Amino acid sequence: MPAESGIAEAAAVLRSGGLVAFPTETVYGLGANALDARAAARIFEAKARPSFDPLISHLADAADLPGLVGAVPPAVAALVERFWPGPLTLIVDRPAVIPPIVTSGLDTMAVRVPDEPSARALIAAAGVPVAAPSANRFGQLSPTRAEHVVAGLGGAVDVVLDGGPTRCGIESTIVDARGDRPVVLRLGALPVEALVEAVGPVEIRQGSSGQPVAPGTLAAHYAPRTPLRLGAAAEEDGGRRGFLAFREPPAGGDWAAVEVLSPEGDLTAAAARLFDALHRLDATGVTEIVAEPVPEVGVGRAINDRLRRAAATWR
Structure with a gap:
């Protein structure tokens, strides 16, 4: 409602x-x-x-x-x-x-x-x-x-x-x-x-070896159902893979689905779209999601944190 x-x-x-x-x-x-x-x-x-x-x-x-x-x-x-x-x-x-x-x-x-x-x-x-x-x-x-x-x-x-x-x-x-x-x-x-x-x-000080003292701090978290890895686009990538880009689509590779977080390079806008974009990629049926890290500054630190924890789920 x-x-x-x-x-x-x-x-x-x-x-x-x-x-x-x-x-x-x-x-x-x-x-x-x-x-x-x-x-x-x-x-x-x-x-x-x-x-x-x-x-x-x-x-x-x-x-x-x-x-x-x-x-x-x-x-x-x-x-x-x-x-x-x-x-x-x-x-x-x-x-x-x-x-x-x-x-x-x-x-x-x-x-x-x-x-x-x-x-x-x-x-x-x-x-x-x-x-x-x-x-x-x-x-x-x-x-x-x-x-x-x-x-x-x-x-x-x-x-x-x-x-x-x-x-x-x-x-x-x-x-x-x-x-x-x-x-x-x-x-x-x-x-x-x-x-x-x-x-x-x-x-x-993020995460601990014992009981979490705060929510959302486990090493593996925030994960799509589709395996996710961090990295840049490579020529051999594509096929049934999806790509999560920061500013622009990858130049190479035959990707099944691509999501761009912020064509303007705005980290605040990228954060606002992060999970929504991952939900969409997750729904496409791709076999893997490759996620491009964003600049490690401002809210970009938190974006990369979420991506690292999501990737850790599939290691």
């Missing part, structure tokens, strides 16, 4: 323990009442998500954070002031009101305020924080359109709000700012350069 006209119904579903897929500025989220352990468990079941991978909780307004978690560390508060609402998820101490299943048993929680009016209106109408990972099967391509959600999750979702294509196209940046220096745990739609400009030097 349309996002704007379906908010009241969707909010009622959330309050009753149901699942609602809704648009944010990053990707579509699969939402449940973050205060309800049974509702949160439905997220893990619908996505076939392992219980060790924590969820992000979403608030309607930055002013709601102290009421949920209590005292907010100064460095966290500074990032909230600068970047919320927006594609920045922050790590805070988990309050007792948030069930451990939401944080996969961690004593911390991930939280953000989305920069999408219909998402904030939904959360406000529900009157509860909303736990919401991406609305897809675990490890697969993130959904940036409502039709991606329906194709991937089908009847596992009680309500799908359709807000059209998402603006950013990739997930939020995740930062832990509770220590001496902010730590980037996941690259995302908010570039590292913007963080550095706001707060000074940051550490980038």
Whole structure:
């Protein structure tokens, strides 16, 4: 149903323990009442998500954070002031009101305020924080359109709000700012350069050998059903292969399908089209997708991160 006209119904579903897929500025989220352990468990079941991978909780307004978690560390508060609402998820101490299943048993929680009016209106109408990972099967391509959600999750979702294509196209940046220096745990739609400009030097620490401390940090993730590898186009490529290009189609090779992320070389536009383009290539029936890396700067870091993790699924 349309996002704007379906908010009241969707909010009622959330309050009753149901699942609602809704648009944010990053990707579509699969939402449940973050205060309800049974509702949160439905997220893990619908996505076939392992219980060790924590969820992000979403608030309607930055002013709601102290009421949920209590005292907010100064460095966290500074990032909230600068970047919320927006594609920045922050790590805070988990309050007792948030069930451990939401944080996969961690004593911390991930939280953000989305920069999408219909998402904030939904959360406000529900009157509860909303736990919401991406609305897809675990490890697969993130959904940036409502039709991606329906194709991937089908009847596992009680309500799908359709807000059209998402603006950013990739997930939020995740930062832990509770220590001496902010730590980037996941690259995302908010570039590292913007963080550095706001707060000074940051550490980038992605993934771990143990339990993830933030979602989306497993080595293999964000993958199409079709095998994907990173690389440039080669003369011997083509046939039943598809190619994901940054600025222009490959000069050689007889490719079955080609997607160009941004003919203008705009990394923000490329990020917005990334998952949508991969969904289209995945639907063509090609035997392999070859993805061209983009410049490793700005949001290009996050694009390459997603492509590397997708490729790792098929190694």
